[in-house]
Every structure is written in C-alpha cells, then in structure tokens.
Amino acid sequence: MRGHRRLEGVLREHPRLKVIEEWDGEDGRGCIVAPGEGAGGFIELSQIHLDHDRYQGEFSRPFTNDKADLRLRAGSVNAWVQRLNGRWPFEGPIKRPWGNCYLWLRDPDGLKVAIFEGAV
Template sequence: MVHVLGSRVLLSPTDPQRSRDFYGHALGLAVYREFGTGDERGTVYFLGGGFLELSGRSDTPSSPAVRLWLQVPDVQAAHDELLERGVEVLRAPRKEPWGLIEMWIADPDGVRIAVVEVPEDHPLRHRP
C-alpha cells in the first residue's frame, strides 16, 4: 500500500487569474501557499481536509467528469453569501432523496462544484 502523506486536487485553468479570483475571492478559500511569480504562479488553497491547487494553464477546460464536493455547515448561508459575491448558482439548495442538502455552482471553466450540508440526523454523521 502506498503511504499517502497528503493530497491535492490539481486544476490547470484556462485563465489562472480569473480562477484565482473565483476560488480566492468569490468562494473565499484561504491560501495555503503560492509558488512562482506573475500571472502564471501556482496557488494552493485549503480545502477542508485537503488542498486545491491551481497551476499551469490549459487551452481547454477540465473534463465535465471532474467535479468538486465541498461540505459546509449551512448550505443556505453559503448560498446567500455566494450570491452576494456574484457567484452564479446553477441549482439552489435542496434536500436530496439520499438526505444531503445540496447546491451546485461552477468555476469559471465550468468545473461543477457541489456545496453540501450533512444534516445532523444523516448517517454520514454517525458511525453504525
């Protein structure tokens, strides 16, 4: 078994500054570290128990198969805050048949992001 010490999701945006503005300002993710200089610099954000790294530049957006899942304590509060920051909400919060409360947004390159609240009575909060 590989002994994993840390992990990151890596995205190469089509416009690095636009994506830094989205993740750093619109979503309000805190910066873990930056490397390089200028518009092409890499930025790593805290992402709960992991990290999100924006580095390099791509001529094409990420595959639609790439999605992010962000758990928040209150999805309605996140919805209201993101709307105030000008983030387009693709789907407003609603309780899914599996019991999670989910909202969907997308980054500037179309990477879909689920913003999820796990209700207190949901099995994900409790061990069997």
C-alpha cells in the first residue's frame, strides 16, 4: 500500500481508534486498529510482499471507484481540519441537511474516507 506509514499515522491520531495488533516481518507489515478493546469492527492496513502466497495484483493498484468507503465518527471535524491542514488533502468540512458535518479525503490507495460528526 502506497503511503502506508502516513495513513497509519493519521489513524493513530484518531482519539477513538486504538492499535490492537501490529506486525513487521518477512511477509510484510501492517496493523489493525479498532474503536477500543472488544469492539466489533476493525480496520486492517496491510502491506504484503509480492512473493507472499496471499498477494494479489490488486494490492498494488489504487481503488478505481467509490463502491466502498470508510467512515470515521469524530467528536470534532474542525479538530481534524486542524490536524490534516497542510499534511493531507481533504474536502470540507461540509454540513449536510440532516445536521452531520463531513470531511472527505482519500487514503494513499484512493479509498474514500469520511470523517464526520453527528448521528450515525
């Protein structure tokens, strides 16, 4: 994954996410982050070496559509604007008619990420 370390750094700054597992070995490197211990959802970031038996060509290509995206609820979108300004390109914040405020960005592989505050 291009820019893996940069994205990992951004996720580590999210106050509700916690790195629950990390690895860096001969097969690759990565981490799993979750919204706290015992949470039902996880985000896994992996860099798998080309010669690994699980490697697929798609791992080296960017996302080409927004069929899937990642949404992270935050206490303050404005705090994320301050964190990301000058470090990572983003769009927003934009307040939607239903009251939620959104900030959109792309991870290094082109995955659309929405950081929002408000109702789920």
